[in-house]
Amino acid sequence: MSNTVTYKELSSIPVLMDEYRNAVKDVIPGIGEKRSAKENPKTAYEVKGVTVDIAHLAAYTSATGLRLGNELPLTYPYVLSFPLVMKVLTASDSPLNAMGLVHLNNKIEQKRPLTVEDTFDIRVHADNLRPQNKGVLLDLITEVSVDSDVVWTQTSAFLSKGAKLSSSSPYKDKPAEDGRLLGTAEATEGTPTSTIRVTPEDIKVYAEASGDKNPIHVSNLGAKAFGFPGTIAHGMWSTAAALRALEGLIPDAVRYEIDFAKPVVLPASVALFSSQGANGTWELQLRKASKLETLHANAKLEEL
Template sequence: MAHVVLDAMPGAAGLYAKALAPARRPDVAAGLADTTVRLAGHRCTVAEVAAYNSVCGFVLADELPATWLHVLTFPLQLTLMTASDFPLAPAGMVHVSNVMTQHRPALITEAFDLVVRAENLRPHRRGVLVDLVGEVRVRDELVWQGRSVYLNRQAKLAPNPEPGPAPKAQGDGSGTDVGASDVHLATAGLWRLPADLGRRYAAVSGDVNPIHLNPLAAKAFGFPRAIAHGMWTHARMLAALQARLPDSYAVSVEFAKPVLLPSTVSFSVAEQPDGFEASLANRAGDKTHATLTLTT
C-alpha cells in the first residue's frame, strides 16, 4: 500500500482545476491503486465552523457536525481522485449516496488525523461506481467514519448489471426515487433555497465544483441550471434534527433527484424507535430529492 502524506490541508480550488484539465487515465478494468491519503494533526478554527454552521443551519457548539468531518476529508478525496493512477475522471462525477458513523462527538478544540482511501470499484447500469472512505481519529481513537459513493457516467466496466431498479443506498441522481419506505413522514418545514446557495456552500466547504456555482457549467454536464450540493442537503437535513441527536449514531443519505437552484423544498421526518427517517422533496411533494435514515 502506498501512502500520500500531506503536511497541510490542500486547497480544493486548485484540485478542481486539475480535475477539469484533460488527463490520460489508466484502464478502469485494471482496478484501483492501493493508496491512502493522510493528514495528521489538523485543527479547525471557530470562524470556519461558524460560517459552515450558518449556511447549513447548525447551532454553533463545541461539538462539530458529523457532516463537517466529511468536509475535512473531502480535499483528501480530491487529492486521491486527481492522482495520475486514479482510473475515473473526477469531472462530472455524481455523488449518489453517503453514509457516516459518529462514534462520539468530535470537539472543535481537538486535533484530527484524517485518512481517505478508494475501494469497491464496480459496474452500474449508468457507468461505474466507486466508494471513497474516510476516517477521522483523535490520537488512536476512531471518532468518525464516512463512505461516499460516486458515479462516473463516462466509464464502463464489464460485466454490466442487468437493467432494473437501483439497489437501496445507491441512487444514481437520475430522478428515480430511492430509499422508499412505508413510514409516514410528517412535513416539518418548507425551505426556500436561493440561487446563490451553491456559491455560499462552496465558500464554507471548499467544494467549488462548477455545476453548483454556474448555470452554464451545470448545463455542460446536463443540468438545466445550477444544483445544490448533495452534502449541503445532507447537512441541512441533519441540522434540522440537531437538538435530538444522540452522541453516537449512523446516518445514511441517498441522493435521488438534484435540487435545482433557486427552489423551494419540503422537509419531512418521522421519529422511529431506533432513530429517524426523513426526506427532502419538491414543494408539491411528488418528487424526492433525498432520503435520510438515522439509527442509534
Template sequence: MTTTRELQSIPKAAPLYGRAALPMIPFASRLPFVAGSTTEIPDVELVVPEVRVDPKNLAAYREITGFLNAGRLPVTYGFALAFPLHMALMTGGDFPFPAVGLVHLRNRIVQHRPIAPDEVLSVRVHADPLQPHPKGRTFLVHTELRVGDEAVWTCASTFFKRGGGAASAATAAPDPIDAVPVDLDALTTTQWELPDDLGRRFARVGGDINPIHLHPLTAKAFGFPRHIAHGMWTKARSLAAIEDLLPDAFAVEVRFQKPVLLPATVEFGSATADDGRVGFALRDARGQVPHLRGLVSPA
C-alpha cells in the first residue's frame, strides 16, 4: 500500500545534497536515515498540496533556457519545480542506493493543457519498482502537477543505477523517439555557444546542484574530465528553440546520450512530420558526439 507523505512546501535543494553525500562516508549506509540500507524502491508518494511559482525564479528560468511565451509555464519548468522532491525521495533512509551516481537516461513529459504562471499547483512525486537493465537497474520517478483535481502536467524520468546487470534484459525493440528521423547533416542547423558557468547558473534556477554540473574539480571527483551541462537544460533549450511549433497539449520524450562538457559549442536541428510530430536532436559542433534526441507528439 502506498504511503503518502505530505510536505508543507518544496524542500531546499542544498541540505538534500548534503544528505545525498552521506552514503559516500564508509559504513554510513548502515545508519537508518541514510540511503543504501534497503533493497527495494519504497512505495511512497510525496505531496506538496499548494505550490505557487516564484515569478523571479520563473523569469530567470526563461532567460537561461530561451522560452519566450510569458503567458504559460515553460513545458520543462515543472521538472525544476519538483526536482527537490525527487531528491527528498532518493535521499531517504528507505531508498536502496545513493542518489549520487545515478544517471538520468530518459525524460517524458505530457502537458495536458497550458499552465498559467499564477495557478496554484499541487505537486506529487513517486517512484516505480526497480527494473533489470543489461548493465544495472533502472527505475522511473513520476511527477504530477494538478490544479484542483485536474492533472495538468505529468512527467516520467528514467534513472539508471550501474551494477548488477542482467543480460536477459537487453531488447532490440525500436525506440519510439526515432520515429521522426532527424538528419542533422541534411538540415539547416543552429549553433549555441554554452559558457563555462552554464551549469552553475542553471543549478540556481533548476534546483539541481549536483557537483558534476558546477566546476571542473567537483566533476572530476565523479569521473568526468570537466563539468557537464544539465540534461534537463538541453531538453529545455531544445524545446524553447521550437516553441512556436508546440501545441497546447502534447507529449515530449527525450533520450539523453553523451554529456555536454562545458564550455561547448553544440548544434541543434529539428524535423516536422506530416502528422505534426516534431523530431529534434542536439550534438557537438563537429558532428561527432550525439547529446540528445527527442520527439514531440501532439496529444
C-alpha cells in the first residue's frame, strides 16, 4: 500500500535536542499527542542547500575512529539528517511515540561518495508500518540529493516495544516479523580483526559530535529509566565503528546493512570481526570481547 507524503520545506536542519524535548512532552498526560498505530504518517520534511561544516565532520570522525578526508564517511549523512527523522516522529500524525523507540536495523545505499564540496538536499519520510514479534515497526527513509540526483538513501527501522496496531489499521493482518535484515547471525571463529575499548566518556564525545544526547547514552539514571543497567553506546556509533576495518576498501557504490542485537553497555570492550567472501561482500560483526557469544551487531557491506 503506497504512502503519499507531503514534504514541508524547512529553512535549516532543526536542533536535535529541541526535537527530543518535543518527544518528552509527547508522553506527558494531558499535553502530548494521543498516538494510534493505524496509518503511515503523511507529514515529511526537507531541507535544501545543506553544506558540510568541516569542524563538525572532524569531530564526528574523531569520535568514531573514521578517516577525515574529502570524501564523507558512509555513515556521516545520518547525523546530518537525524533531526529531521525526529521531527517526523514527533509530528501530529506520527503513529508511534518517539521516546522509547528502539533502532532495530539500518540500511544505507550510496551511488557514489559524497564530498565536503557537495551541497545537499535532504528529505525524510516514514513508511511501512507493520507488526513485529515484540511490538510495531516503522521505517524512516532519508534521501540525500545532489543536483536533484538521489545519491545516498537510508532506511532505519524503529521498534515500539509492546505497541499494537490499531484494530482499524489496514496493516493489522500482516504477519509479524522479527525485523532483521540479515537473518540469524552465524557464530564467529578465529581472532577478531580488532578490539575496540569504549567508555562513557567516549560516547559523550560521540553524543556531542552527533547531537544525539538521548539520556540512555549520556546518563546512568536516564538509561536505567528505560531498563538498561547503565549508559549504552549509540547504535550508529557501532555502525560507524565497524567500518574502521574497511578504511580504503569501501566501493564507491555500496549497500551497508546492519542489525542491532544486544546493546553495548558502557564501559565495554568490543570485538570486531570482518571477513570478505568470494563475491567481494564483507561480513562484519561486533561482539562482546569477554563473551564472544554475545552479539552486539551483525552487518554486511556489498558493492552495488
